[in-house]
Amino acid sequence: MLTKIAGGDIIDPVNGRLGKGDLWISDDKIVAAPAGGAAERTIDAAGCIVMAGAIDIHSHIGGGNVNTARLLLPEQHAAHQARPATTPLSNAGWSTFQTGCLYARMGFTTVVEPAMSPGAALHTHLELADIPIIDKATLAILGNDDFLLSMIRDDASSQMIEDYVAWTVASTRALGVKVINAGAAAAFKENVRTFSLDDVVPSYGVSSRKIVKTLQAAVDSLGVPHPLHVHCNNLGSPGSADTAAATIAAAEGLPLHLAHLQFYGYGTEGKRRFSSAAARLAELVNATPEVTIDIGQVMFGQTVTVSSDVMRQFSARGSAQPKKSVIHDGDGNGGGIVPYSYGKDFYGTMQWAIGLELFLLIDDPWRVFFTTDHPNGAPFTVYPALFELLMTREARTEMIAGLSPSAMALSTLAAIDREYTFEEIAIMTRAAPARLLGLTDRGHLGAGATADIAVYRRDQNIAKMLGQAAYVFKDGDLVVQDGEITHYRWGKALRLNPSPDKAMLRRLEDYHQQRYGLSLDWFDFPDTAIAREQPFGEVACRT
């Protein structure tokens, strides 16, 4: 079907298209305006802005730890905001179904679950397959697993390590690789309680830095489009800015992505020894072009922290609100679930301000990514309000008036004038994520792109405007109209598919037989296990 989205303000930074015009869709692709072609369907986009569908690169939307968080907190589902009415499972709490609907209403069409335990890959993909409308992707976690740590300890060749990383990515159907507090989960099992970049994992004699550098090199060498996704050591600790700075320095010219930098933006100044180091980190990011970051913005209210950084979550158990938590020692990382409520006290205000400082002080929107680390900083449902804070200084000023003055006195936020433009929003939430993930078919509105399109009716109220899209197309299907779901469909999980090395397969089979008493097929699965047509979409590695 040929569709024309007529007369909207098109914002497509990739193709340099900015201004009023028409956009044409043929079936599931964006096409050039057909010569003399008549549209079978015309969408009136006058008074609207038209952008590619948004891409979230870091949102914990499915998998073992996320599901455990649901299980832990049946009473907290109200915290996850309004439900679309009269839809299947419409009043469900924090469900897979609701996740897809809520993202689509905001114009998001692709979301990355950034922490998939390889051993729970099937579980994760089954959950993702039950998230309607949007496409999904996952990052496989490595860096605390015995197989990799043993290889590093034993000075295995870089080729062997690449073979293992390739097998993990292929067998788990991942789009990239993440390392979470490298080595710390393994050290925690041996009763180590704090762990920094140059600390060494007992029994392996391997430092956290060595693990990060090994994986960074393997990911780059394999041509995985997304750079190694790093959750640094010492998350949430006063002084963690030093760790983040050291990790940024460790990039050493190769691409590296640092996740939720806000949670490392903490200095040790002031009488509480907790201060903003955002300006320092922003300066470092600005000066290090091979580094990209996402923010992990904190917003106020109840949420639950879900992390495979089991050491950090164990230490945070005392701050659980309500007072219950789950700590799981997994085969690699495991994880911790600790509910938490961000209050407008000194600490909450400081965290909120640090995130916004990073957003506003990092110059290049191609290298800073829009996340709340859902649900760790806040549920993704706060995105419209966060857009407003980035795009209007006035909204920030109003918010600051109700927050801790002593925290704001230690922050530069009130003095920052910058307001994000729609073009910068389009870069940060569309063009840049697509480029970072290697998704050439989306993030832009050029001919041949997948017809993932979000149309927003202009409004002075930015949160209202970006919270309820006027129209959303996914693969050319009109799925949202006036902020309501109009059509349900099932997206795909985007994955890489590097060929596994046969010698590595044999080695892994032996390893699993000897160490776990199980054959490797206990940990693998066919695509048919997902029980959906075409559950996966393949993305090419760099050549």
Place this chain on the structure above:
Amino acid sequence: MAVAWIGNRETLVERAAAHAAALLGSSRCPVFSLDTDIHGTRAAIALAERVGAAYDHADGAAVSREAALFTDKGAMTVAPGEARRRADVVVVVGELPQIHHQFVGELSATVPDLSTPDLSARNQREIFLIGSNEMSAPRLSNGRIATILSCGEASLGATLAALRAQWRGRQTSRPVSNFDDFAKALEAAHFPVFLFSGDATEGLALEMLQGLVTDLNRKSRASGLHLSASENGWGSALASTWMTGFPLRTGFARGFPEFDPWRNDVARMIAAGEADLHLRISSSIVQPQKKRNRMALIALAKTHEPVAGAAVTIAIGEAGVDHQAVVYSSRTGSLRSVDARAASELPSAATVIRLVASHVSAEAALPC
């Protein structure tokens, strides 16, 4: 081979499904009890949403106790693979379901290979059993016998409380047998693991166990290995949690999911006469039920004949035997894909439930 019956009369599966849908559509209070794989569960929950049913595991009490540990208290747990490779002290907490005895035997026959603990001269894990019922204990390798930790006839919860108190140096009215051996083993341990299940362990005992594990983690490491009372039951609990936000014992009576482990206890609803229609999904043979007034039964079961007293019976295959399936595995602590061991033409539970759902009128598409 007949695969569907209305009453005792053979019929086409399509007709039986339509009749089942009509019964569900006219039911005032339908209830589902599940003993099925992940895709069977997903289909059943989607149908429950459509007809306003409450659903539970077929043997819901034990799974509910395990879910309550997480919904009410939280826990410290460890993956089974990690337990096999790291546990230098293994503590069996009460009675474990028979399906886990092989794994306990495996633990007793192997030694940990991670973190190189000192296993003393015996080069084997220390194994303890909390509780007094030695007869039901898993068999260990080489004729080994677990060291019993008990307080005479005291309940498991009371024994765990006494154990925890003694470990903290507090007085107890009655000492735990072999406590000194236990304390000595824990002092030397790198990573003790407590094996627990909700099968025969009450909720407060599970909480007390977690209290003990928490106490141990103040200065050293320890964790609990959840060996589910029912693998199908725990798998269904996980699928229910991602689909609705809630574990089993959730109901759609008011059009949206409500989690209430008392109100939606399907066995209770049947016994109390609240339910007027029971959809029972089980690949095992369904035993005839005591006839209850006004309550109709729809049985999806692996059967060659109509289930006694059922208004509708549809034959289904067994997950992992007649058809490929995804199931929860306590051996890996996650979901696993299993091939058909003896593939047959019997349809999966999911296939039949979706067929029934296709006959139920609805305004919107099924969510799965």
